Amino acid sequence: MQTVEKWGRFEISAPGKTEGNPFTDYTCTATFKGKNETVKVDGFYDGEGVYKARFMPSFEGEYSYEMSGTFGGTVTGSFTVTAPTEGNHGPLRVVNQYHFAYEDTTPYYSVGTTCYAWAHQPEEIHRQTLEELDKGYFNKMRFCVFPKHYLHNFRDPETFPYEGTPMDNSGLSEETFTYEMDISGNNWDFTRFNPEHFRRIERCIVELQERGIEADIIVMHPYDRWGFKSMTAEQDDLYWRYVIARFAAYRNVWWSLANEYDLLFSKKLEDWERYAKILCERDPYNHLRGIHNCMAFYNHSRPWITHASLQRQDLYRHVEYTDEYRTRWGKPIVWDEISYEGNIDMGWGNISGQELTRRFWEAAMRGGYAGHGETFVDEENDILWWSHGGPLHGESPERIRFLHRILSETPGYGLKRGSGSFDETVAVPDGVDFLAFGGGAGYEIHYYGFGRPSFRDFIKPEGKWKAEVIDTWEMTITDAGVHEGKFRIKLPGKEYMAVRLTKVD
C-alpha cells in the first residue's frame, strides 16, 4: 500500500498519448477520495509520454484515486495518509484577520526575502543560495516562474518554459537596456511547455519546504524579452492551468499573480480577474493569493485576495502605514518590497541594514510583515541576491532572524499597534488573538525606531510587569526587572531599541 503524509504530495503517473500536442489535445483529470474530502484536480503532461496528477491530502486515513481522460486509459488505486512528520504543519491560512498560521494552528510570522530568478541560475549559485537559506534567516521566498530580463539579468536562464529558441542576447548590456526592445528574434511554441523548466521550479519549492520556507511563486512579471509577458489570453490561461496543475499540491506554495502587475501594460484588469478566477476554481487547497504593485496598489478588497502584497509608494513613509492598510483592506499586510539592503545606483536597492531592519520592526509592530532583498554591486560576477541568490553580504538577515524570534514569543498570533494617545511606539498582541488564546492582557513591545531615548516612563496601574530591554540591532534581550505602578526603564540612548513588558502572574 502506498502512503503519504498529511499535507504531503501524492502523485499519480501514467503513460499516455504523444501524438499531436499532448499539452493541449487531450484531457486528463483526477479525483481523490477520502472519508472527509473529495478533491478533483487537473492532470498535466510532463513530457516523454508521461501524464501526472498531484494531490495534497488534508486528512489522515484511506484514500482512493482515479485518473482519467482522453490522454489514455483510466488509472485507479488507493493509498493511506499518515500523520504529518515533524516540521510539516500544512499550508498557511489567514488567522484572526491580519495574521497567518499553518493549518495545524501553529503561528507563522512572515519574514520573507526575494530572489526573483534564483530558479534559473547555474548550480554553483543555486548551491550558495541554499547555504544562505540554511541559516534560517527567512521563512518566505518570492521568486518567478518565468526567467527575468532586466539590468544585471541579461544572461539566458538555464531553461526556458516553452519549446523553442530565444532571441540572441549577445548584444544586451546595461547601456542598451530598454523595456521596449525588438523581441522578434524569439521563436516559441506557447502551446508546448518545457517540463524541465517546471521541474526546476518544483525542485526549488521542495528545497524551500525542507527548510521551512514558503514558496511565494510569482506567476507573471514584466521583466521580459521573450514575449512571455505579452501572450494571448488563451496562451495565458493554458499557462495558468499548467502552473496550478503542477504546483498546487505543494503545501508551501503561495500564489503571487504578478510582480509589479501595473508594469504589464498589455494586461487589463479583466485579465487579472480572469487569472484569479482560474486559480480559485482550480487550486482545491486555497493557497494564499496576492498581487504585487509597482506604483498603484491593486484593489486588495477583492475577495479572492487573501493578503495585501505591497511595494512602498513613497520613499519615506511606507511600512508606517501598515496599521492604516490593515483597516483599509481588513487583511494581512505583507510588504514585499520596501527597498533592499545594498549599494546599487537605484534608490530601491541601496538602503542600510539598519534602515531595512527598522522597516521590518515598524511593519511588525503595526501588525504586518516585511520582506528582505539585497542588492550589493558585484563587479566580478554581477550576482545580486535580489535576483540570482548566491552569497549574502548584508547585515540585516541576522537581525531579521532575531525579529522572528521575538515575534515567535507573541502570545496568540500577532501584534497590532497600541492605542495609547500620542504614543506611536507601542505594539500589543492583536486583541482577538489574545482573547482566543486566553493569554491574559499583558504583553507589550514599545519600539523606538530611529528615536534614541535615554529612558522611558511607564504607568501600569494593575499588576506586576517584567521588563526587558531589546536591542534590535545588537540582538540582545536584557532583563530590566519586575515593576509596578509608575516606573522608569533606562535605555542606552541609541537607535533601534525596544522595551518589552510582560505581565507576571
Add this chain to the structure above:
Amino acid sequence: MQTVEKWGRFEISAPGKTEGNPFTDYTCTATFKGKNETVKVDGFYDGEGVYKARFMPSFEGEYSYEMSGTFGGTVTGSFTVTAPTEGNHGPLRVVNQYHFAYEDTTPYYSVGTTCYAWAHQPEEIHRQTLEELDKGYFNKMRFCVFPKHYLHNFRDPETFPYEGTPMDNSGLSEETFTYEMDISGNNWDFTRFNPEHFRRIERCIVELQERGIEADIIVMHPYDRWGFKSMTAEQDDLYWRYVIARFAAYRNVWWSLANEYDLLFSKKLEDWERYAKILCERDPYNHLRGIHNCMAFYNHSRPWITHASLQRQDLYRHVEYTDEYRTRWGKPIVWDEISYEGNIDMGWGNISGQELTRRFWEAAMRGGYAGHGETFVDEENDILWWSHGGPLHGESPERIRFLHRILSETPGYGLKRGSGSFDETVAVPDGVDFLAFGGGAGYEIHYYGFGRPSFRDFIKPEGKWKAEVIDTWEMTITDAGVHEGKFRIKLPGKEYMAVRLTKVD
C-alpha cells in the same frame, strides 16, 4: 550732529510724566522724516521716568524727528543716516517667492536653531550660549519673550515681564508637571511692564545681530504657569503694542506670533488675526511674520504671513513635503521643529545628528529651510540647548554650517526640487532666480539621503559639466572631473552623499 547707519537703530529718549500708570495713561508717538520716507512709530515707557521712541532708517541722508504726546513735551531734532557698515545688510525680505534676501539684495539661506528661554537664564549659561553662537553654526535663533514653564523648565526666569510676584515654584517637578495647574498664586499687574525684562530681550537681539543671526522672536507661547498665556484681549493688545514699539527698530527681528499657537486654548482665530493686524499696522518695517503650529498648521495663505513656520505633522515624512507646501502656500517654507538631536525620552527630542542633518538637506534640496534644536539629558544641571542654551553636545551643528556654505554657493537665491521623472534626488536653482541673475542654466545638486549608491549615471546632452562629490556628513567636497554626454560618477556607497554638477563653458 547725531548719526546712525542705514538699518541701524536710532533712539529718542526723553523724560516724562510718572504719575498714575505711565504704560497706559499717556500717549507718545514719534515721526521720522527723510527725503525718501516718513515713518510714524509708537513710543514706549522704559521706566524711571523715561520715554523712548525707536527708528530704523531705510535710506541714507538727513532726517528730522519729532516725539510728542501727553507723556510730556515735544522733542524734536535731526540726524544723519550714514552708509551701512560691514555685516549690515538690512532686514530680511522674501525674494523670488520662496527664498530670502537682505534688503541690500545679499542672499540669506536660513539655518536656524531654537533656545526658547535663553533670554531668561543666568549669566553663566548666557555666556556659554554666546560662545556656541560665535562658531557660526546658525543664522537664525527662535526664542520667547515670555518665560517658559515646562519639563526641564521649572526654575523662575531672571526677570518677569510684568510688575508683580510669581507663584511659588518650589513644589514643581517632572512628577507633578501638568498644563492645567492652579496658577492663583501669581500676582501680576498686566498693565505695568517690567522694562528690565524687555531690555534683556533687546540685549539678546543685539548679541544675535552682532553675530549675523536673525532674532525669530516668539511673542506668545503656551508653556506658562503665570497666566501670561491667558490674559484678556485688552491686556494682550497692550503687550503687542509694547513689544512692537520696543523691538521693531532692530533690523534682525522676525515676528513669530506664537509657538504652537494651537496649544493656546484660550485664543481663537480672531485673536491671532487681531494680533497680526496690530503688527501690520504698527511695525513700519514689515519684518517677516509667521505663526508656528503644534498639530494643525495655521492657514499660511493668509496675506499677512510672509513664510510658513512649520512643525512636522508626521514622525516619518515632513521636510519631504517641502516642495508640496511651497506649491500650496506660495511662500518660503521654514521647518522650525522637526525633532531635535538628543536623547531625551520624548520622540520630538531624540534623533541622531545624522538624521537631523539629513532633514536639513532634504528641506534645502526641495527649496526650503530647516531648524535645529538639541535635547541631550543633562543629569547634573538640566541645561538643554533647546530651552536654555548653554553648551552644545551634538554632531549636527558643524554639518549645518557646512550645508550653509554649500547653499551660499547657489547661483541666484535658492534651490528647488528638480523635475526629472522618477528622480527624487535632484535640486536645482529656482528657475526664477536663475533667469533673474543670468547665471545660465547649469547648477544641480543630486542628494541621496539615506540611499547609498556606489555610482550614479548622468546624461547631459549639452555642454561640459564639472562634477563634485559632496559628503554631507564628513563635510568634504571632492573634485570628480569635467564630463559631457553620458558619464558615471563613482560614490562611496555611504549614506548622506551628494553630487554637484556645474556647467562650465
